[in-house]
Amino acid sequence: MSRISHPxxxxxxxxxxxxxxxxxxxxxxxxxxxxIVLVGAENxxxxxxxxxSKQALHDPVSVGALTLRPPNHLQxxxxxxxxxxxxxHLDSRHRKVLLEDGTDLEFERLIIATGVNAKHxxxxxxxxxxxxxxxxxxxxxxxxxxxxxxxxxxxxGGFLGTEIAAAAxxxxxxxxxxxxxxxxxxxxxxSEVGQQLTSLHQKQGIRLRTGNDALVQSLRxxxxxxxxxxxxxxxxxxxxxxxxAIGSEPAxxxxxxxxxxxxxxxxxxxxxxxGDGIYAVGDVxxxxxxxxxLSMRIEHRTNAVDxxxxxxxxxxxxxxxxxxxxxxxxxxxxxxxxxAHGYLxxxxxxxxxxxxxxxxxxxxxxxxxxxxxxxxxxxxAKAVRQWRAHIESRTTWAQALEVAxxxx
Amino acid sequence: xxxxxxxxxxxxxGVCAIAAPEIFDQNEDDGIVVVLNAHPPAEQESKLxxxxxxxxxxxxxxxxx
Numbered sequence: 001m002s003r004i005s006h007p008x009x010x011x012x013x014x015x016x017x018x019x020x021x022x023x024x025x026x027x028x029x030x031x032x033x034x035x036i037v038l039v040g041a042e043n044x045x046x047x048x049x050x051x052x053s054k055q056a057l058h059d060p061v062s063v064g065a066l067t068l069r070p071p072n073h074l075q076x077x078x079x080x081x082x083x084x085x086x087x088x089h090l091d092s093r094h095r096k097v098l099l100e101d102g103t104d105l106e107f108e109r110l111i112i113a114t115g116v117n118a119k120h121x122x123x124x125x126x127x128x129x130x131x132x133x134x135x136x137x138x139x140x141x142x143x144x145x146x147x148x149x150x151x152x153x154x155x156x157g158g159f160l161g162t163e164i165a166a167a168a169x170x171x172x173x174x175x176x177x178x179x180x181x182x183x184x185x186x187x188x189x190x191s192e193v194g195q196q197l198t199s200l201h202q203k204q205g206i207r208l209r210t211g212n213d214a215l216v217q218s219l220r221x222x223x224x225x226x227x228x229x230x231x232x233x234x235x236x237x238x239x240x241x242x243x244x245a246i247g248s249e250p251a252x253x254x255x256x257x258x259x260x261x262x263x264x265x266x267x268x269x270x271x272x273x274x275g276d277g278i279y280a281v282g283d284v285x286x287x288x289x290x291x292x293x294l295s296m297r298i299e300h301r302t303n304a305v306d307x308x309x310x311x312x313x314x315x316x317x318x319x320x321x322x323x324x325x326x327x328x329x330x331x332x333x334x335x336x337x338x339x340a341h342g343y344l345x346x347x348x349x350x351x352x353x354x355x356x357x358x359x360x361x362x363x364x365x366x367x368x369x370x371x372x373x374x375x376x377x378x379x380x381a382k383a384v385r386q387w388r389a390h391i392e393s394r395t396t397w398a399q400a401l402e403v404a405x406x407x408x
Numbered sequence: 409x410x411x412x413x414x415x416x417x418x419x420x421x422g423v424c425a426i427a428a429p430e431i432f433d434q435n436e437d438d439g440i441v442v443v444l445n446a447h448p449p450a451e452q453e454s455k456l457x458x459x460x461x462x463x464x465x466x467x468x469x470x471x472x473x
Contacts, residue, residue: 022461050419050464068466301464302423309461330419337420337438361437381439385422 009034011315012097012105014087015113015251016040017049019282019304021068023111026312028077036079037105039097041114043084044136045071050301052139053160054332057167060143063136087114090258092275109315112255112266112280113308116248116299121155127219129226130242133160142243149173149241153229155216156245157184157208159331162197164243165206166334176207176237178214178229189340189376190350193364196357197333204334209237248299250284265297270322272311279314281307291324291392292343292373300329326392336360339381341388342374349397353404355380363387365400372400383407409453411460412469413441419465427462428455441467 011027013020016038024038040046047066055061074081082099089098090110097105118132131142146152146168154165157179165177181187183194184201202208213233220228220236228238250265260274261267265286268274272287280287282304286297298307303325310323331338336357347366355362355378363383366374372395377384390400420439424432430452433442448456460468 018464026461048466302421302462305462305464328421328423330421339420339422339439379437381420381422381434382436385425385434385439388426 009108010106011036011109011111012107013038013111013113014097014254015115015282015284016042016046016081016083017113017115017282017304018046018068018301019115019308020111020113021046021074022305023113023281023308023312024074024079025069025077026309027315028079030312030316032312032316034108036077037082037107038074038079039082039085039087039099039105041084041086042135042137045069045083046074046081047136048301049134050330052136053133053163054167056136056139057143057146057164058171060140063140066136087254090255090260092259092278095277108277110278111308111311112274112278112284113282113304114251114254115283117251118244119247119249121216121219121244121246123219126224127221127226128224129240130219130244132244133164134248145241146171146173151237151239152176152241152243153178153237153239154243154245155214155229156243156247157181157186157210157214158188158245158247159185159329161243161245162201162333163331164245165201166204166332169204169206170334173241174207175205176209176239177201178209178216178231178237180211180214182210184208188344190344190347190364190366192350192352193357193362193376196362200333200336200357209235248283250286250297252284269320271314271320272307272323273314273320279311281311287323289325289343290322291326291394292368294343296327296343298325298327300327302328326388328388333357336378338376338378339384340374340376341384342366342372342391343368344374344376347373351401351404354408365404367397367400370396370398372397409450409456410447410471411456412471413443413467414469415441415467417465418467421464423462423464424459424468427459428452431456432459 046068118134151174153176169175183198186194215232217230217232266280268287270288283299289296349367352364361379364376375387
């Protein structure tokens with residue numbers, strides 16, 4: 001490698017959303033005096049994504065209201081922001097990133113923060129009325145489409161699908177929500193909580209298709225315009241708007257010819273390094289989280305920042321401390337704000353300690369193996385944060401049940 | 409170092425209360441930020457900075473006064 005070939009040390013950060021912006025800012029404000037180049041494929045000032053499936057679907061919002069930093073903040077820090085230009089290739093041997101406009105960016109350090117792309121149905125391109133939601137442009141299009149829509153079919157019953165369905169029905173659009181699981185959010189939160197959330201959506205008037213009845217066979221069209229969804233089990237749902245929310249995949253196509261290991265994300269060591277002086281952060285990064293002893297890739301807003309700060313600190317300190325974190329996310333489901341700490345997926349057991357989703361106040365804890373690995377709550381933010389501390393201190397399930405007993 | 413908060417943007421994540429428990433807390437239910445000390449002493453400045461940068465809704469703005 002030729003790390004000293006560039007006259008001034010330079011860090012290139014690819015991806016200018018929460019993770020990339022936080023990494024750039026932290027490097028500079030914590031003492032890095034080399035060049036920092038921040039490359040973003042989208043043409044907007046860096047903006048925040050969680051509101052895209054929440055407020056931004058209710059009211060027309062300006063991109064300016066969603067920006068992550070005040071105007072010129074990054075430039076004032078001496079960060080070279082290149083907007084509207086995607087990275088197309090990483091040459092790890094010669095330590096340079098090729099951009100789509102032909103620019104070669106040599107680097108000493110590289111931070112990969114390209115996030116994820118929405119998954120599409122096969123052959124849903126070029127059909128109008130079929131949307132996915134990942135970028136602010138997607139949100140603006142969907143927000144406008146909801147104003148004109150009368151019947152929406154949402155395919156996918158995860159967080160994105162349920163938030164979109166909730167926004168749509170509150171705007172007076174008839175909604176059919178199709179999820180391959182028996183209940184909404186079942187994969188993320190388990191069947192009991194999933195059932196309660198399903199009831200919540202049904203009470204708001206959402207019509208559900210679950211399990212085999214939710215498998216899409218094809219889209220019905222009139223010309224290039226969607227008019228409905230044919231399901232494999234036989235039925236057809238009329239729709240003048242379809243949203244595909246079937247998950248996402250790491251944005252790693254530009255890395256396929258590099259020497260990095262890709263496996264559902266950029267595979268990193270415990271310190272989030274993926275190669276010599278190369279790191280990945282945010283939704284795109286897969287690393288081993290020592291706290292749970294699991295390989296993880298986390299698509300949460302707070303992780304994007306925490307992981308970016310961790311990597312900035314490793315670059316500045318020159319060490320390889322592992323990144324240990326308790327993941328956190330929130331989701332707005334009507335008036336209910338769900339908050340979860342820990343790793344809830346692939347759990348072995350869920351115990352609802354108090355309340356229910358319907359009451360707007362609930363606490364549930366999650367077990368994997370012999371340990372407490374997650375907590376979900378609504379209307380109990382502070383209590384839930386106390387459970388987070390138990391997850392962080394590797395509390396056993398038996399101890400957790402004792403804590404629950406003494407709290408009740 | 410002082411700071412401003414925009415409570416209307418708060419999502420109740422509690423990141424600030426974890427990063428700077430002497431300065432921030434959350435209310436019991438929805439977790440919206442509660443300020444414990446609007447004029448934190450100098451030795452808490454790094455915690456305050458940490459809370460501001462980690463907040464997932466950019467609620468905390470630092471000011472030099």
